Amino acid sequence: MMTENGITKSNRIYWASGIVSICGIIFEVLFGALGSYILGDGVKQYTLTISLFLTGMGIGSFLSEKVMKKLIQAFIIIEFAVALIGGFSAFLLFGVTAYLGDGSDAIFLYTTILVIGTLTGLELPILIRKANEIGVQINKSTARVLFSDYAGGLIGGLLFIFLFRPQFGLVKSAFLVAIINLLVALWVLCMFRKEIRRLKTYASVGVIIFALLIGGVLFGEEMALSFEQKLYKDPIIYSEESKYQHIILTKEQGDLRLYLDGQLQFSSSDEHRYHETLVHIPMSLTDQRKNILVLGGGDGLVLRELEKYGEIEGITVVDLDPRVVKLAKENRLLRELNENAFENEKVKVLHEDAFDFMEKTESFYDVILVDLPDPNNESLNKLYTLEFYSLLRNHLEPGGMIMAQATSPVFARKVYWTIDRTFEETGLNTENVHLDIPSFGNWGFVLASRGPIDITDVDIDVETRYLSAELVPSLTKFGKDEDGTIENEDGEKVELKSNTLIRPILIDQYEKAWQHY
Structure with missing residues (x-):
């Protein structure tokens, strides 16, 4: 029979699963949008994104069988990895496209999708096991965590469409969503602090990642714009991510050019x-x-x-x-x-x-x-x-x-x-x-x-x-x-x-x- 403290912790696990699910869906659709902009053919890119992300989740679920101990530590490490890789994904993709190109951008994007999908696939089984460990029956813990995951998926999609992409653009959105992942990890770390050895080490790593992501929010978009500049012949004088497309104006020696999603x-x-x-x-x-x-x-x-x-x-x-x-x-x-x-x-x-x-x-x-x-x-x-x-x-x-x-x-x-x-x-x-x-x-x-x-x-x-x-x-x-x-x-x-x-x-x-x- 669960104690009152156990009930509180299990409820928080469901909240954590819902929030990371929201982040996972936002990353998934963000990768689809990045693929459409950088590589073209939106239907193809979204299809590949969904396929690779789900494949990654399947791989992650399979690998989760190996994680039977130190579940909270494993979850925190996974969230740290999602925050770092997902947060810098859009920023680095523009850099790869600008400096490498020739298919390197596609390889980088698809690899990132697969990795984030795998990490996302690891999250839920670990949370389900932890809820069961606390005392929730396995059928209830599975159902509740999955409910939080699926409900969070809808919220994530809506947030990306109506908030993140139009208000923050692709690069800044990736950093902001990564910060949410990181904050969930730190919240869980605090909640289960008595179970965790080397607590200060985890907390220090989290603070370092947080500082990197804040730097990305403040300066990443400006640096990504310098990467993007290499994709255009003339200097960029205006850049905006609208609800529907990426708008670029360039100008050189009196020649003004308008690009929508990279197309002149x-x-x-x-x-x-x-x-x-x-x-x-x-x-x-x-x-x-x-x-x-x-x-x-x-x-x-x-x-x-x-x-x-x-x-x-x-x-x-x-x-x-x-x-x-x-x-x-x-x-x-x-x-x-x-x-x-x-x-x-x-x-x-x-x-x-x-x-x-x-x-x-x-x-x-x-x-x-x-x-x-x-x-x-x-x-x-x-x-x-x-x-x-x-x-x-x-x-x-x-x-x-x-x-x-x-x-x-x-x-x-x-x-x-x-x-x-x-x-x-x-x-x-x-x-x-x-x-x-x-x-x-x-x-x-x-x-x-x-x-x-x-x-x-x-x-x-x-x-x-x-x-x-x-x-x-x-x-x-x-x-x-x-x-x-x-x-x-x-x-x-x-x-x-x-x-x-x-x-x-x-x-x-x-x-x-x-x-x-």
Whole structure:
């Protein structure tokens, strides 16, 4: 029969198991986010993270059979290790990526996931044995510790999504979660201090680790930024971890560049080529241009071009991340580049998923401009599907035009023509346009409409730096190594299929196409 002190200690063990479970889940999703940012393909990285973490937990559970004595000491050592390895994981990953690269970052990340998973797998069996040792029946101790673990898992996931990532970023979050692990270890150390020999040694080690982690919280992010700087050609002048992505601005000798999750969005030296092509070709071909929809475009550069048309009555911008729009409104360099485009009273900005917006909107648009990131993960892929393009068609006015960026027909040839094929599958007519943009290379767009498209009807009647009516027809010409005739290794023509929600073929195509660039 348990004493009152035993009941108190067992309850504290359940609390400890719940807290370390919260930390374990936060580390797991943090590793997935790190993999998505550093290595790309979020679905792949989260799948590998979950698989490796669970495998590690299985290994840890197996190894826990060897730990039958000095259970509290073992638990404290495990938490010290989780705090050190997990705390410095994000910081060191940026360093490995900056200085080693060439696959070293992936090896480091996956090894760290496996190690933290193994340590996490060791925790629960040890706590269950300790609860049983105190006097709790084994079936009750197991059930209660597991309940604390699973309940803590939900809390951990929510904390990462709504608190740690948006408020502290990846590097600082790792250090803060590690401090929680360490504090649990020190709490347990204090609670069972009478059972522990060399108490001062454990306490001293804990204090040293605590000091290291506090140093990481205070200075780790700044040092990691210096590592990250090596990943970019130009000096970083702004860095932010938003709820949705990592935002970076760089500047060198007048060239301002925006990166989202490491992917270049524009270079101020040549972005006018991209945005003039995206905007002015469809605007010149539509029957009327009163109501315009922009999907993406949070940097305001599409708006800058649209505001050259006085007859526009309303522009709706749908961009998921409010932090990008806030940056475009407030950053002096971006405001100069987009010419304070968001101050136009005709502009309405909505921060929501483009697919969700198209499903619920009842509006129709004369021109729809799709300025979204490339389809390199599941969430972006759905914005390049038959279902999404059908929604665009359903909200296009008769005589209206859709213009969508569609990646490079040179570097990602099959991806580009699959996007074109997907548009055609909706019943829309398409025209293909591409041009050279020095910072990107050869880049492609798909122009779509309900009716026939005569590219020779283009009449550019606004001021431009690159585009002219005479130039446009030449942009529809493709070389033999970039046209829509796709052949397999045997020289046989491949019939491209459309990209759908059920069969997202574009993600695999995109990853294979860009892996060497």
